[in-house]
Amino acid sequence: MEAKEILKVHVAKLASLSDDEFDYFFSFFKNQSFKKGQVIISEGDMVDCEYFVISGCLKSFYINDDLKMFILQFAMPTWWASDYNALYNHTKASINVDCITDTEVLCLSNADREKLCNELHNAEHFFRWRTNKGYIAANKRLLSFMNNNVKYRYEELLKLYPELYNIVPKNLIAAYLGVSRETLSRLYQA
Amino acid sequence: MEAKEILKVHVAKLASLSDDEFDYFFSFFKNQSFKKGQVIISEGDMVDCEYFVISGCLKSFYINDDLKMFILQFAMPTWWASDYNALYNHTKASINVDCITDTEVLCLSNADREKLCNELHNAEHFFRWRTNKGYIAANKRLLSFMNNNVKYRYEELLKLYPELYNIVPKNLIAAYLGVSRETLSRLYQA
DNA sequence: CTTAAAATGTGACATAGGTCACATAAATTA
DNA sequence: TAATTTATGTGACCTATGTCACATTTTAAG
Numbered sequence: 001m002e003a004k005e006i007l008k009v010h011v012a013k014l015a016s017l018s019d020d021e022f023d024y025f026f027s028f029f030k031n032q033s034f035k036k037g038q039v040i041i042s043e044g045d046m047v048d049c050e051y052f053v054i055s056g057c058l059k060s061f062y063i064n065d066d067l068k069m070f071i072l073q074f075a076m077p078t079w080w081a082s083d084y085n086a087l088y089n090h091t092k093a094s095i096n097v098d099c100i101t102d103t104e105v106l107c108l109s110n111a112d113r114e115k116l117c118n119e120l121h122n123a124e125h126f127f128r129w130r131t132n133k134g135y136i137a138a139n140k141r142l143l144s145f146m147n148n149n150v151k152y153r154y155e156e157l158l159k160l161y162p163e164l165y166n167i168v169p170k171n172l173i174a175a176y177l178g179v180s181r182e183t184l185s186r187l188y189q190a
Numbered sequence: 191m192e193a194k195e196i197l198k199v200h201v202a203k204l205a206s207l208s209d210d211e212f213d214y215f216f217s218f219f220k221n222q223s224f225k226k227g228q229v230i231i232s233e234g235d236m237v238d239c240e241y242f243v244i245s246g247c248l249k250s251f252y253i254n255d256d257l258k259m260f261i262l263q264f265a266m267p268t269w270w271a272s273d274y275n276a277l278y279n280h281t282k283a284s285i286n287v288d289c290i291t292d293t294e295v296l297c298l299s300n301a302d303r304e305k306l307c308n309e310l311h312n313a314e315h316f317f318r319w320r321t322n323k324g325y326i327a328a329n330k331r332l333l334s335f336m337n338n339n340v341k342y343r344y345e346e347l348l349k350l351y352p353e354l355y356n357i358v359p360k361n362l363i364a365a366y367l368g369v370s371r372e373t374l375s376r377l378y379q380a
Numbered sequence: 381c382t383t384a385a386a387a388t389g390t391g392a393c394a395t396a397g398g399t400c401a402c403a404t405a406a407a408t409t410a
Numbered sequence: 411t412a413a414t415t416t417a418t419g420t421g422a423c424c425t426a427t428g429t430c431a432c433a434t435t436t437t438a439a440g
Contacts, residue, residue: 125307372428
């Protein structure tokens with residue numbers, strides 16, 4: 001399936017755009033390809049776009065003063081990624097986004113998204129619901145953080161996204177779970 | 191300032207509604223008052239509304255199998271609260287909402303919000319941006335959880351919302367920070 | 381005002397997870 | 411293919427936080 005079709009199916013789950021409306025919607029997206037390890041957003045950058053993953057896998061992450069990495073999100077196909085704080089508030093990026101594998105994305109600028117939302121009520125509807133879902137997911141993760149131990153969180157993650165196991169090294173999984181790689185490694189020790 | 195005015199000022203920060211549009215918008219909200227300790231949403235309920243706080247303070251929280259409480263959010267004036275997962279997905283509540291102090295709210299049903307969003311493009315714009323902001327805040331809190339220790343998180347919380355210190359008992363603050371009340375109590379021990 | 385309930389402080393001890401060090405294995409790159 | 415980097419496993423030890431117990435203070439309710 002090509003990029004346009006993948007986005008179309010994704011959008012149709014949350015909003016009803018006519019074919020013409022979707023063609024217009026799609027016209028604002030730019031196709032981009034990145035190599036494994038390539039950096040898309042790096043701390044301190046001005047952030048102009050958000051990215052819809054067509055194939056491959058991105059991560060968004062924060063590096064603290066001790067150079068420890070915390071992963072906010074893995075972005076697999078049909079997921080969106082950016083530094084939304086920087087994007088929405090026109091400030092410099094405080095998080096980074098890079099490629100765990102070779103990745104194709106559709107890129108949408110902040111200005112174009114707002115233009116779309118203004119001109120097409122249905123587009124605004126789509127983006128409202130996309131964020132609603134993200135908001136719910138973020139709160140679930142927060143609760144899981146407070147309530148569950150590492151082992152449980154690790155198993156939940158793999159149950160929810162089995163693909164990750166094969167694509168993402170364990171040190172990155174640890175950085176997503178918020179523990180040291182050693183602790184993750186020891187979970188299934190003898 | 192009365193409820194309608196408080197909501198109007200709040201909405202105006204994110205969307206430009208004409209006076210007539212806002213009157214229509216406001217007509218969907220119902221005024222409700224609750225006493226300290228009163229339960230608004232309780233686990234297992236069907237959830238029909240979201241609540242915009244006019245005065246007082248709500249908390250939304252989860253109780254785990256060991257009866258330990260985790261607070262997702264304190265809702266002060268001009269904040270919104272509900273079990274959004276249950277509200278948006280039409281499932282039973284998994285979290286609770288109750289009143290830390292006597293509280294006045296404006297209540298908006300799920301059906302009415304969607305109706306409003308359909309009929310008034312500007313209303314949809316408002317709700318999109320409201321959730322955008324919630325999404326960013328949730329991700330910031332997640333990062334802070336992973337990156338910062340209890341003492342730092344406690345001090346950040348009080349810096350951001352000094353009102354909480356006087357209104358909210360420390361055992362609830364601990365439940366928000368995700369630590370035991372004993373640990374919070376010991377932070378400033380000799 | 382009195383009594384019950386809730387909130388808070390603190391000691392003793394248990395435990396999950398962190399850190400550092402080093403060995404090995406796997407994956408990239410020259 | 412060899413060389414280098416990255417990922418992983420594991421021991422020893424440290425530390426933050428949890429749990430339980432009990433005393434004290436504060437707040438709410440009769």
